[in-house]
Amino acid sequence: MFTPFQLSGIGLHSGKKTTVKISPAEKGKGRYFMRVDLPNKPIIPATIDSIATTTLSTELSNGDAKIRTVEHLLASLVACGIDDAQIEINGNEVPLLDGSAQNWVNQLDDISRKPFESSTGIITEAIWVRKDDAFCVAFPSSEIKFSYGVDYPYLVLENQWYSWYPQRESFVTAIAPARTFGFADQIEQLQKAGLIKGGSLENALVCDKNGWLNPPLRFENEAVRHKLLDFIGDLSLLGKIPLAHYLAYKASHQLHTELAKKIKLFLDVNH
Numbered sequence: 001m002f003t004p005f006q007l008s009g010i011g012l013h014s015g016k017k018t019t020v021k022i023s024p025a026e027k028g029k030g031r032y033f034m035r036v037d038l039p040n041k042p043i044i045p046a047t048i049d050s051i052a053t054t055t056l057s058t059e060l061s062n063g064d065a066k067i068r069t070v071e072h073l074l075a076s077l078v079a080c081g082i083d084d085a086q087i088e089i090n091g092n093e094v095p096l097l098d099g100s101a102q103n104w105v106n107q108l109d110d111i112s113r114k115p116f117e118s119s120t121g122i123i124t125e126a127i128w129v130r131k132d133d134a135f136c137v138a139f140p141s142s143e144i145k146f147s148y149g150v151d152y153p154y155l156v157l158e159n160q161w162y163s164w165y166p167q168r169e170s171f172v173t174a175i176a177p178a179r180t181f182g183f184a185d186q187i188e189q190l191q192k193a194g195l196i197k198g199g200s201l202e203n204a205l206v207c208d209k210n211g212w213l214n215p216p217l218r219f220e221n222e223a224v225r226h227k228l229l230d231f232i233g234d235l236s237l238l239g240k241i242p243l244a245h246y247l248a249y250k251a252s253h254q255l256h257t258e259l260a261k262k263i264k265l266f267l268d269v270n271h
């Protein structure tokens with residue numbers, strides 16, 4: 001059980017301010033959003049079946065009610081062992097805050113945070129998805145692990161890999177502080193497409209061909225750690241994350257969520 005808390009801030013894509021209030025929910029209810037600004041306060045379960053679009057952030061929907069950029073908040077909850085939570089929000093996008101998950105996990109004290117725990121669903125064979133040379137895979141493993149690789153045509157983002165083992169290093173110190181990142185030469189194009197209206201040098205690391213425009217970094221490999229944060233947030237749509245070694249390379253929210261869907265199918269058929 002944790003003490004309810006709330007945070008406000010602007011959404012990365014909408015640029016609009018919203019307030020999020022998170023409270024414990026009854027056991028078995030799962031994690032779910034409630035759009036308190038809409039008539040009848042519709043609920044959007046944070047599950048695979050609610051996945052709507054996955055362009056540059058993960059959006060969930062239930063009928064006309066939508067909620068966007070859920071991944072950093074959901075990663076924080078699943079990693080801190082919070083399986084049941086009511087997330088009230090008065091708009092359609094979760095605030096980006098400083099671009100990381102640090103502000104969310106800092107709202108939970110040491111007693112509320114539980115060690116990362118996997119579900120009882122067992123992955124007994126490799127489950128994978130790919131697109132071109134990008135892929136996501138879940139391998140059978142005796143310990144839950146997450147590995148990620150990025151390789152972008154920018155000096156600071158070439159061939160960067162990282163593995164996080166929840167049993168050995170806490171989410172709070174290893175993953176939560178890693179911030180969103182972007183590329184200077186894509187900003188204009190994305191803004192023209194109506195995206196990243198709330199993005200700035202205060203809430204995202206930005207790089208160009210020569211390096212980072214707004215150092216210092218919190219980790220030398222902050223970008224790949226952030227990709228792990230996104231991956232964990234997307235996998236949290238399964239509920240508790242099943243025991244496996246998760247590995248992704250040059251992946252996106254689309255591939256992350258496709259893997260989650262394929263895992264759900266596998267578990268539904270095999271259990």
Ligand SMILES: [Zn+2]
Pocket residue numbers: 071072180226229230
């Ligand atoms: Zn992210």
